[in-house]
């Protein structure tokens with residue numbers, strides 16, 4: 001892999017702790033230092049996580065022509081290998097994905113019941129559970145930013161949030177080229193507010209804590225049984241005037257097949273994202289102009305599929 005690597009010990013946040021203030025403080029520290037942390041005791045049963053992995057494998061094992069019947073429209077549905085490029089300087093990522101959006105949206109595409117009978121029900125159950133975990137985390141994040149705990153609800157960020165469940169499959173074997181590394185997922189930061197990621201035990205995920213420093217130093221993020229990996233997205237970085245970091249990450253190929261699923265909790269499309277009062281002052285004025293969440297996300301999503 002060429003670059004210097006080590007394993008990163010990320011902070012662990014316990015969602016079941018009754019001491020909300022101390023949890024919020026730990027989240028603040030984690031988001032300031034790393035933009036990444038493990039979440040334990042989140043209340044999603046291990047059995048449900050395993051069932052989602054199982055159903056995800058069932059889907060990606062279908063013949064390509066079946067999967068292509070659900071090919072991506074907008075941000076919904078299936079994208080084959082190399083269709084997405086998270087880092088525009090790379091050739092395309094060696095992964096296939098399936099996106100499920102807000103459950104009430106008629107734009108969602110579902111595999112047929114004949115092929116995968118309980119697929120939709122399982123995905124809907126997971127979507128609802130992970131959304132409610134995400135909302136609890138957002139409450140703690142508001143506290144971590146010295147805001148009222150319902151701040152993000154009050155500004156409408158969490159009414160019909162633009163939230164997507166993304167199933168990912170990295171095939172074990174892939175083309176290799178002497179000229180260029182083919183990434184599972186090339187270097188990127190997530191676009192939205194928060195990402196809640198479930199991984200299998202196959203390694204590959206890495207983070208780069210200093211995106212502007214060259215050469216980039218990549219550190220491995222280990223899978224922890226039962227824990228979700230949480231990371232901050234670019235919109236929360238803007239909201240917090242870069243107090244919270246949206247950390248660069250990627251997935252390296254290891255020669256082993258890998259599955260994961262990410263839940264992107266992004267604000268309602270009409271929500272205005274502008275520097276929080278608790279994150280700016282005369283000496284640190286806002287670094288970004290206000291933007292409408294939907295406009296920002298649309299631009300970022302389009303760029304992912306354009307090359």
Ligand SMILES: O=C(O)CCC(=O)C(=O)O
Nearest residue numbers: 168185199205251260262
């Ligand atoms: O598969 C993973 O572990 C990470 C996926 C990811 O970073 C993404 O989909 O944004």
Ligand SMILES: [Fe+2]
Nearest residue numbers: 188189190249
């Ligand atoms: Fe990501």
